[in-house]
Amino acid sequence: MIITDYDLYEVPPRWLFLRLETSDGIVGWGEPVVEGRARTVRTAVEELLDTYLLGKDPMRIEDHWQTMYRGGFYRGGPILMSAIAGIDQALWDIKGKHHDMPVYELLGGKARDRMRVYQWVGGDRPEGVADAAREKVEEGFTALKMNATAELRRVDSPSAVQAAEDRLAAVRDAVGEKIDIGVDFHGRVSKSMAKKLAAALEPYDPMFIEEPVLPEHNDALPELASHTTTPIATGERMFSRWDFKEVFEDGCVDIIQPDLSHAGGITEVKKIASMAEAYDVAMAPHCPLGPIALAACLQVDACAPNALIQEQSLDIHYNETSDVLDYLKDPTVFQYHDGYVDLPEGPGLGIDIDHSYVRMQAGEVNWHNPVWRHDDGSVAEW
Template sequence: MSRITDYELFEVPPRWLFLRIETSDGVVGWGEPVVEGRSKTVATAVEELMDNYLLGEPVNPIEDHWQTMYRGGFYRGGPVLMSAIAGIDQALWDAKGKQLGAPVYELLGGAARDRIEVYQWIGGDRPSEVAEEARQKIDEGFSALKMNATEEVERVDDPATVADAVDRLRQVREAVGDEVDIGVDFHGRVTKPMAKRLAKALEPYEPMFIEEPVLPEQNDALPDIAAHTTIPIATGERMFSRWDFKEVFENGAVDVIQPDLSHAGGITEVKKIAAMAEAYDVALAPHCPLGPVALASCIQVDACSPNAVIQEQSLNIHYNETSDVLDYLADPSVFDYEDGYVSVPDGPGLGIEINEEHVREQAEKSVDWHNPVWRHEDGSVAEW
C-alpha cells in the first residue's frame, strides 16, 4: 500500500505556494495551498496538518484524510485552514490519479464535457482603457471577459462614480458586441446601497454577472440586491466550505457560485459544493486568479460538474508581473486556449506536469506579495 513519505513547500513568484508530496512508490503529487498575501501563514498550517495527520499514512483514503484534517481540530474553517486543506487535497488527488493512471475527473464519476469556456481579465485593479484591451483579447481568441467595476467606492458615493462604472462597461460592450460575455467584479468594494444603484445602472449593458456585489459578511443583503436587478449575481471566492454556501443557496439570491479550489477545501469539497449548487439550479464558475496547479484542479472539477459554465484563469492577469501560469509547466500546451475554451486534460492525476527544476530555481527568490491597502479621501481604509 502506497504511503505518504515526504513533502516540500515552495513559495514562488508572483504570489503562489506549491506543495510537493512524495509517496513510498515514488509518485509525486502537487498542490497549491495559498492565501494570496498570507503564504507563510498557510505554509505553517500545511506543515501542522502534514506532520500531525498525514506523514506515513496511505494515499488512497482521501475523504477520510479530509475529514481528519477538518474535524480533527476543535477550531474549524476559515481561509487559512481551508486553504491548507485544499492544497493537500489537490496533491493527494494528483498522486492517486497518477498511481491509478487516470485523470482525477474519471475518479469522480467521469467527464460531463470535453472542454470549458474561460474568461480573460481586462483593465487591472483600477480599470482604465478597457475598450481597447477588450478588443485585443477578443482578437486573441477569447470569447468572454471580466473587469473590475470600480476603484474605491464610498459608502454612499456620488453620481459620477456610478456614471464612470457605467461608461466603462458601455465602452467594452460597444467594442466587442453582444456575442461576448462580460463579467463585472464589484470585488467586495461596494456597500449595499451602492450595489443596488450600480446594478440598476449597469443593467442595460447586460453583464454576464456582477461578482461579489457585497462582502460575504453581508450576504444577507443579497436577496434585496437581487430584487433590484435582472443581472445574475455571482459570489463565493471568500467562502470556504459547503456550510458557508448554505445560506446563499437557501435564500435563492445567487445565480453563479465561485468557490476557489485553493481556498475552499480543494477538489473534495468543491465537488460537493458544486453538487449542492446543482440542486438549487445555481451555476459553477470556480475562482482562480492563481497558478497552474489551482487551474488544473478547477478544470478537473469543471469536467465532471454538469452545472459548470465558465472558468476563471490568470494568464497575463495584472498580478502576474514576474512569473505566469505557463512558466511552471513542462508542457504549457496543456492549457492552450482555442475559440475561448480550454480542453479537459486527459493525463493522469491533475493532467499537468510541473517543471520541478524551474520551481526550485524560482523558490530561491524572495517573494513578499501583499495586496495594497487603499484609503478613501478622508484617510479611512477602503476595500481593495
C-alpha cells in the same frame, strides 16, 4: 504506499506550491495559498503534514479530508481550508497517477469535453478596458471580466456610478453583443451603492455581477437580487459547503465561485457543486492563481454538469515576473482556442510541473494586496 516527504515552495508572483512524495516514488502537486498570506498557510500545511499525514496511505482521501477538518476543535476559515485544499489537490494528483487516469475519471467521468474560460481585462483600478477587451476578443476569447470600480465611498457621487457605467458601455461597444462580460464589484461596494451600480450597468447586459457585497453582508443579497435581472455571482471568500448553505436557501445567487485552493480542494468543491446543482445554481470557480490550482479546477469542471465558465489568470495584472505557463514542462496543456480550453488528459491533475524551474524560482514571496484609503484617510475596501 505511504506519504514519505513533502516540500513547499513560495514562487512568484504570489503562489505556494506543495510537492507531496510517496514511498513508491509517485509525486503529487497542490497549491495551498491565500494570496498575501503564503507564509501563514505554509505553517498550517506543515502542521497538518507533520502531525498527521506523513506515514499515511494517500489513497484514503475522504478520510484524510475529514480528519484534517474535523480533527481540530477550531475549523474552517481561509487559512485552514486553504491548507487542506492544497493537500487535497496533491492527494488526488497522486491517486490519479497511481491509477493512470485523470482525476475526473475517478469522480465519475466527463460531463463535457472542453471548458469555457474568461479573460481578465483592466487592472485593480480599471482603465484602458475597451482597448484591452478588443485585443482579447481578437485573440479568440468569447468572455471577459473586468473590475467595476476603484474604491468607492459607502454613499458615493453620481459621477462615480457614471464612470463605471461609461467603462462598461465602452467595453460593450468595443466587443459587441456576442461577447460575455462579467463585472467584478470585488467587495468594494456597500449595499447602498451596489443597488445603484447594478441598475446602472444592467442596460449593458453583463454576464454577471460578482461579489456585489462582502460575504459578511450576504444577508443583503436577496434585496439586491430583487432590484436587478443581472445574474449575481459570489463565493471566492466562502470556504466550505456550510458557508454556501445560506445563499442557496435564500435563492439569491445565480453563480457560485468557490476557489479550489481556498474552499477545501477538489473533495469539497465537488460537493459544493452538487449542492449548487440541486438549487439550480451554476458554478464558475474562482482561480486568479497558478497552474496547479487551474488544473484542479478543470478536474471538477469536467464532471460538474452545472460548471458554467472557468476563471484563469494568464496575463492577469497580478502576474508580474512569472505567469501560469512558466511552471509547466508542457504549456500546451492549457492552450485556449475559441474561448475554451480542452480538459487535461494526463493522469492525476493532468499537468507536469517543471520541478527544476520551481526550485530555481523559489524564495520568499512578499506579495500583499494594496491598502487603499479614501480622501479622508480612512481605509477603503480593495
